[in-house]
Amino acid sequence: MRLTAFSDVSLRVMMLLASLDEGEKLSTQKIAEGVDTPYNHVAKSVAFLVNMGWLDSTRGRSGGVMLSSKGRTATVGEVLRKAEGDIPLIECEDENGYCPLDGGCKLRNVLGRAREAFYASLDTVIISDLPLSPARPAGPVPVEIGLGPLSPVGDEAFVSTASAEPARQSS
Numbered sequence: 001m002r003l004t005a006f007s008d009v010s011l012r013v014m015m016l017l018a019s020l021d022e023g024e025k026l027s028t029q030k031i032a033e034g035v036d037t038p039y040n041h042v043a044k045s046v047a048f049l050v051n052m053g054w055l056d057s058t059r060g061r062s063g064g065v066m067l068s069s070k071g072r073t074a075t076v077g078e079v080l081r082k083a084e085g086d087i088p089l090i091e092c093e094d095e096n097g098y099c100p101l102d103g104g105c106k107l108r109n110v111l112g113r114a115r116e117a118f119y120a121s122l123d124t125v126i127i128s129d130l131p132l133s134p135a136r137p138a139g140p141v142p143v144e145i146g147l148g149p150l151s152p153v154g155d156e157a158f159v160s161t162a163s164a165e166p167a168r169q170s171s
């Protein structure tokens with residue numbers, strides 16, 4: 001099964017916001033930079049996620065977007081069901097809605113059950129559990145969107161050094 005770009009962007013937006021400290025906000029522009037996706041696509045996903053109650057959005061100078069309490073518990077399956085909609089997995093009809101096998105074909109129903117089984121397998125995966133670090137995402141993205149430079153700790157984790165004091169020079 002292939003997900004739509006809209007679903008992909010929506011999940012990445014939620015994962016990025018889940019990697020921030022609770023209550024921390026980002027502008028839609030910073031989110032677009034953080035998920036490396038055009039602003040218009042991210043704005044559409046953010047509007048959808050706000051409408052579904054998974055994100056909170058505040059306008060103005062101190063505004064931004066953050067995960068809502070409902071968004072912190074949202075599952076991948078739940079978000080995909082809403083973002084993907086009821087688009088058939090196959091386009092078996094012509095432009096007039098005609099299918100030569102319409103009377104005896106069970107393929108559409110079988111594929112519909114398979115899609116639901118796919119979503120059900122993702123109903124236990126909470127999106128806010130997916131980022132590598134609950135405090136900051138790993139990799140170059142946080143630096144690019146102004147969350148501070150990252151320093152490696154161990155083999156897989158990264159920590160932000162944005163709040164570290166600068167080294168003092170001895171005279």
